[in-house]
Amino acid sequence: MTKAQEMLYPVGVENLFIAFMTGGKDSGDALPTYDTEMYELPTIETIGIAGNPTTAVKWASNKMFVNATKNSTFTLTLDHTSLPVEVVDKMNGVTPEKGIVFDNSNVKEYPFFAIGFIAPLSDGSKQARWFPRTQITPPQESFTTATEETTIPTQQLVMTASPLLFNNVTKSDFNSARDSATGVTAAEFMTQVVCDESQLETLFPTTP
Numbered sequence: 446m447t448k449a450q451e452m453l454y455p456v457g458v459e460n461l462f463i464a465f466m467t468g469g470k471d472s473g474d475a476l477p478t479y480d481t482e483m484y485e486l487p488t489i490e491t492i493g494i495a496g497n498p499t500t501a502v503k504w505a506s507n508k509m510f511v512n513a514t515k516n517s518t519f520t521l522t523l524d525h526t527s528l529p530v531e532v533v534d535k536m537n538g539v540t541p542e543k544g545i546v547f548d549n550s551n552v553k554e555y556p557f558f559a560i561g562f563i564a565p566l567s568d569g570s571k572q573a574r575w576f577p578r579t580q581i582t583p584p585q586e587s588f589t590t591a592t593e594e595t596t597i598p599t600q601q602l603v604m605t606a607s608p609l610l611f612n613n614v615t616k617s618d619f620n621s622a623r624d625s626a627t628g629v630t631a632a633e634f635m636t637q638v639v640c641d642e643s644q645l646e647t648l649f650p651t652t653p
Contacts, residue, residue, distance in 0.1 A: 461523070467479060477611070491522075518606060628649065
């Protein structure tokens with residue numbers, strides 16, 4: 446029995462990875478590029494992933510002829526301990542002056558970035574995932590008074606992952622338990638944003 450045939454299950458989640466798109470957006474003419482600085486943050490408490498599918502059903506001759514599903518976006522809900530203010534500012538597309546930023550009611554397009562994570566499995570294998578085109582949604586905030594009991598509040602960030610303009614890719618998923626995952630590790634998968642099949646030969650060349 447190979448690992449791909451075993452009943453494996455996740456046993457936690459490791460670091461959060463964030464790579465900002467160069468210029469804050471992509472185009473339909475080429476794969477996006479990302480800033481050379483990638484953030485790796487030990488901050489995930491929980492990351493929820495919810496698809497938003499639409500289904501088309503077609504009946505013919507009294508039978509279901511087609512049952513097709515399309516999922517264009519994912520809603521990502523990140524419960525975290527903290528994010529660096531530099532990262533939050535970049536997500537919001539703001540540049541502080543004297544430590545100050547302003548918000549207004551004008552129409553605004555938030556920058557796009559890639560977000561990823563690694564989840565270890567029960568046998569030591571690892572699953573890793575990239576969402577290459579993600580935007581935040583305006584956050585809901587609350588501030589609570591301190592008490593004698595010491596607590597560190599959980600913060601939440603909600604994001605929407607949408608398809609790349611170039612190839613419609615919404616996510617890339619690596620699992621080291623797959624039979625074809627030879628010569629590639631989850632750590633190597635997370636060193637760059639993997640978002641197109643054309644990258645596989647150059648990023649992860651097949652050993653003769």
